[in-house]
Amino acid sequence: MARDLTLLTDFYELTMMQGYYLCHKTEEEVIFDMFYRKNPMGNGFAICCGLAQLIEYIRNLHFNEDDIDYLRSLGVFDEGFIDYLRGFHFTGSIYAVPEGTVVFPREPLVKVIAPVIQAQLVETAILNIINHQSLIATKACRVVYAAKGDSVMEFGLRRAQGPDAGLYGARAAMIGGCSGSSNVMAGRDFSVPVLGTHAHSWVMSFDSELEAFLAYARIYPDNCILLVDTYDTLKSGIPNAIRTFDRMREEGISLGRYGIRMDSGDLAYLSKRAKRMLDEAGYTNAVISASNDLNEDLISSLKMQGATINSWGVGTNLITSETQPSFGGVYKLAAVRGEDGKWIPKIKLSENTEKITNPGDKQIHRIYDKKSGKILCDYLTLAEEHPDPERDLMVFDPQDTWKKTCFRGGSYRLRELLIPIFREGKLVYESPSVMEIREICRKEQETLWDESRRLRNPHEVYVDLSDKLWECRRRLLTEYGQG
Template sequence: MDRQNLTLMTDLYELTMMQGYFMHKDLNETVIFDAFYRRNPCDGGYAISAGLEQVIQYIKELHFDQEDIDYLASLGMFRADFLEYLKTFRFSGDIYAIPEGTVMFPREPVIKVIAPIMEAQLVETAILNIINHQSLIATKAARVCYAARGDGIMEFGLRRAQGPDAGTYGARAAVIGGCIGTSNVLCGQLFGVPVKGTHAHSWIMSFPDEYTAFKTYADMYPDACILLVDTYDTLKSGVPNAIRVFTEMREAGVPLTFYGIRLDSGDLAYLSKQARKMLDAAGFPDAVISASNDLDEHLIDSLKVQGAAITSWGVGTNLITSKDNPSFGGVYKLAAIRDEKGDFIPKIKLSENSEKVTNPGNKKIYRIYEKENGKIKADLICLAEEEYREEDDLVLFDSLEPWKKTKLKAGTYSLRPLMEQIFQNGQCRYTSPSVMDIRAYCQRELDTLWEETKRLVNPHEVYVDLSQKLYDTKIRLLEEMSAD
């Protein structure tokens, strides 16, 4: 997973289109593609960008090995001169992207590719595969962590993930979204994130009795002694035996630095409250009560409302698969073609569905914050040559209902360009932060959202507006297409 040539991880039509461009177009014709999405996952109010580091790795390794060429030749679909061209193929274009961990919204470019048309076409599938997956899991993790209201969330869905890569990169994304660690040891090794875990029911069952299993585990791991108490009977057996072990540790002078119990079945609200009473009565008020058992943000939120005495949560299947919303829905659309003069000619895709009509041209994004509180007011998509200054008044309008306008007075807002250049002329100009640094950045990003946008049900929508110039360009193209 450190070095991996994924060049053939693509849809066949990318290669057949490449051959068509090779035969019928100028190979140096430069285009712009935007990768973006149309709806927030899980009916939420935002998404979290993730996966850029793996996109960078993919672009760096992009080349056709001889075995790739031989395989393509065996399909009987590709000309010898095209296959010969592929032998020296490398990415030579520019890429701009929203950094990992950034809060993002529908319809704004997550990644912008400016490259010769064959290069820009080939990278479509892999970019979408990587960004869609990790952004989905990072967003799901952020929602789960929000529901936990400050409690720690541990990701441990590897055994239920759709394969090793999904489990490992999904765990990476979950940490970016806010999880404090993962059970996935390979993810810990690759990305320097904390690995955490306790023991299974099989550990308990392999000993003559529950107490002996607890005692043995506590002797081995006194500094991380979380005991699974529901193998036989949680309140009659599990919690009392855990208390017995904790008492013996304290009497032996073993520091109780991190210890407690885990619940993995039953009525978690009731059991946790009863266990809390028992632990407190025995003199262990700082004992952790953690819980697992098919948790997601909605169940955690419900347990919180019920007053569950749980302060640590293990979330597996529903997080690593984003079970209620298993795909992100990102798309990759042509936005402009450079003409012989070097100017980008905007292109637009029409649709009977208005949300599928694309925003044309070479674009960039400004994020607008309310200066008073640092919260996001809106995002503004504009053409690349446009510049905005905080010293000027700013008028925003709804591109679907343009008569709805908001005027921001100079000095009441601040601006931040969202996209950063990642590749220039095929060379990477960007250094990815560590996963834990991205996680910290993501937490700051989430703090810029209003609570109304973060709520799990019926969240407030953050407006993504178009500049007047971009809006006028879009309307002009629509009118020209209608006239035809």
């Protein structure tokens, strides 16, 4: 059953809605853009995520009688406006960047074209949904990149900021590249692999560590990963794990995925010792899994130290994005429909240059190098513009306009990123499965140059403005006294 999130909004959205109603502006059509200004965590890109939940929210957008009664009880809203809300539903259009897509600052991830009273209401929920999942998906990308092909399991549910953050954070982490999640509800709701081993309490509940390992191995021979640091990793845990594997072989019990997990200590040193002990015992293909407050920096460091870990369990630092707890996306008015039916571009000014918005009805054209398939830049244009990839294209930095690059016709290809999701209130898009989006995300990252993927000081991928959009922006800046 779809969740009703209609009142998941800031109070001022409702007071503005009443204002539009009383000013007879309910049918005035507008464009709002949802975008972010700076890549999170010092990354070279972000991953757009959360569209499926945005769709669910829009489809179920309505005010039921309990909502109506509550709003009336506040003593703020006019009875005419209250009655108007009874028939409220979304009739506008939404364009968005598909989930799993690599994105960059200052380009719209979501574009809402709707009557202003509708476009205003959906602001808070869109930001809540897209900001959270895009943040966690981007964090997961960093962690998976640091693991260099090793399996990464998300298991942050118990440390997440509440059930929704745990559930949708797990979804985003899977899209970002994790191999599985410990979150059973995420497994059920999103059809993703659920993974897990056992806790220290399992070992402690038996008379001996060996007895605990043997019992677990007999119950779960296809996923026999034994936690070896309850007592002493090198003197007890690993030797008892090896004894368990030996016993299973003697009893004719074939083990599927098997190995050890470490949750404490010097993981670089312990993993190298563990690898030597397992290899000497003949278990050269055993999994060596590690957890313990891991993040991309620690994983990178352990890799550089020669750690023999080949499976990583990442919890708290992934599900909370500990280095940056907020994505920073914003939702700004970009245009208003004039009486002649044409869009009147709108701009938000600021003393901070990065906070000045790009006006008008826009489209993102991603420019790829034909030979390598890599992203050259993103080209933000007015929606009416249709660049021809067979013609030369000159792009320039919108801040330092003297920085110019010419792409020769035929040497590049173009892709429009904003695609229709709703048209006049009707859903026209079908969301892929989470595992399909995960594969999309993996392929998207392959379109980045290595320099843009590195974890520290990545190369910036530029978002350039077309001549028409830049001139529209310059004109508005001049008109409002900042040109």
